Amino acid sequence: MTLTTFPQNAASEDHIQNSMEFFKEYIHAGNHSSEFNSTDVDDMKNFLSSMAMITPSHREKVEMEIHGEQVYVNPMTVDDLESEYTFVNWTVLLSEALSANVSSSDIVYVPFPGYLDDLDMKIELLPAHTIHNGLLLMYRMDYLSAMADMLAPAPATQLKDMCLDLTKDMYPVPVAGMFVRDAGRGRLQQLKDEVSVLLNDIKTVLTTSIERKAAAEPSPVYSMALRKLRSLRSLLVASPSFWSDEFIAQNTPTLPSLAPAVDHDQPDRHKVLRLIRAMQAVRNFSIRKYQEVDTVSENYIWSQVSEPYELNAFYFPDGNTVVVPLAFLSEPYFYDAVPQYVKYATLGHVLSHELLHGLGVTGFQYDDSGRLRQLTEAERRQLAELRSCVRHNFVNNLTKIVHIQDIAISAEPDGELTLDENLSDHDALPLTWRAYQRWHHQHGSEPALPGVNLTLQQTFLLAWGQIYCAKLTQGTYIASVETDAHLNNPERVNAMMRHWPEFASSFHCAEGSPMRPSVQCRPLW
Incomplete structure (x- = not known):
């Protein structure tokens, strides 16, 4: 995760034109500026277009985050x-943004210095009122228009979803409390116990494997990996604090005391602005509430980083912590009445993937306590060697031809953009299978699934592949290839399986076939 906020890429020409109309109707008409003329309109449109060109793209942001350079450069x-x-x-801006005293000697890490250089040049060349009005329009495009669209007449189901999203955004703790209490203490404890067993089995297998490697070839990389695994924290299901009425009350802002009520007789634009002010007041309440709190504490993570109702498991490098929210413990990631090989293939695989992120490109930039660290030259060399095959071969021959409006587009995965996720994907499959084999050795055989005419290993792979089922439009597919740090489906599934020899053996793939390539990467760990 990153705490850096970047400017949004500017919108389309139509969006800019609509915003210009908004400006003329609501902003210019109110200030009666004699300076405003057609030249100013063109200058403002040029300003918005130029901001779109110099603003870092989503792809650049993802690549910067993956490689960790936002922490070290400039x-x-x-x-x-x-x-x-x-x-x-900058002193005023940073002091206000961080709610802390900032001194002239404090260090600031600038992830995109080129953006500031280009922005400096734009500001030097344009009149102050053009920049001022242009920034108002950027704010309108990025925030006000989205809010206005949300409040526009819509079907009841859409309004229901909008209200739910706003409620979760403004009152995450009480909503999480209702979600957790609805599940019940017994169910939560059962889920926590099952996830703990799976995670501990996987961690034990991974630790044992690295210990053997370290015994055969001692290195700082293996030493750090072992320290991180041994000190790994896990936050599973939800915080016990959600059962405390006192905790819920302390983290529930009272809206009337923070912002005046909305007057329904006012024009819609006033309602939108009033709602935005109310939302900002609630956010400020949360910022004040947690600015002195330990940002790796359990309650902070569960209420500010990931609420229990979020359908997403992840690794939190700042605290060397694997987080698995309650909402994630549902199909297809978690099944109740199924054999263990299905549970290992689904939830077990996800846990392996997140655990391995601690040893990935971003993860290794944090030590076992979650503190940022500089890699030594020896560590860089060994990690580069370990990752070489995945970096250069994992996405080979996964190019897909996508047709959009009769135009054939070659969608080629980027091995650097997806490297961190590919590393976790690659090792997760064999690691999860070894963990299940360990369980099987201790507990014995399990029955086959009824009506499934497959071997146990084939069933394991089938269940494992189903967690990545997805249906994407052609346009979404192209956009994901360009910007997503994960491979698209089904390429993500194919990449993992074809680099695991057990898959080829299980399904009798011929040597040299797409699912049994001549070069197969060995597990790193």
Whole structure:
């Protein structure tokens, strides 16, 4: 995860034109500026278009996050920023944004210095009122228009979803409390016990494997990997605090005391602005509430990083923690009355994937306590060697031809963009199978699924592949290839399976066939 906020890419020409109409109707008409003329309109449109060109793309942001360079590149003091980029009072901005005192000697990491250089040039060349009005329009495009669209007349189901999203956004803790209590204490304890067993089995198998490698070839990489595994935390299902009425009350802002009520007789634009102010007041309440809290504490993570109702398991590098929310423990990731080989193939695989993120590209930039660290040259060399095959071969021959409006587009996965996820994907499959084999050795054989005419290993692979089932439009597929840090389905499934020799053996794939390539990457760990 990243705490850096980047500007949004500007919108289409139509969106810019609509915003210009909004400006003329609601902003310019109110200030009666004699300076505003057709030239100013063109300048503002050019300003918005140029901002779209210089703003870092989503792909650049993802690549920067994956490689961790946002933490290391171009450190500057606040004083350096004040001297280099004079268009912002950085001391005031940072103090307000961080709700803390900022001194001129404090270090700031600038992930996209080129953006600031380009922005500096734009500001030097344009009149102040053009920049001012252009920024108002950018805010309108990014925020106000989205809010207005949400409040526009819509089907009842859409309004219901909108209200639910707003409620979760403004009151995450009480909503989480209702969600957790609805499941019941007994169910939560049962789920926590099952996930704990799976996670501990997988961690034990991975730790044993790395210990053997370290005994045969001692290295700082294996030493750090073992320290991280041995100190790994897991936050499963939900925090016990959600059963505390006191905790819920302390984290529930009272809206009337933070913002005035909405007057339903006012024009719609006033209602939108009032609602935005109310939402901002609630967010400020949360910021004030947690600015002094330990950001790796259990309650902070469950209420500010990932609520129990989020359908997403993840690895939190700042706290060296695997987080599995209650909502994630549902099909197809978790099944109740099924053999263990299905549970290992589904939830077990997800746990393996997230656990391995601690040893991935981003994960290795944090130590066993979750503190940022600089890799040594020896670590860089060994990690580069370990990752070489996945970096260069994992996405080979996964190019797909996609047709959009009779135009054939070659969608080629980027091995660098997806490297961190590919590393976890690659090792997760053999790791999960070894963990199940360990369970099987201790507990004995299990029955086959009724009506499934497959071997146990084939059933394991089938159940495992189903968690990645998805249906994408052609346009979404192309966009995902360009920006997503994960491979698209089914390429993600195919990549993992074809690099695991057990798959080829289980399904009798001929050597040299697409699912049994001549080069298969061995597990890293």
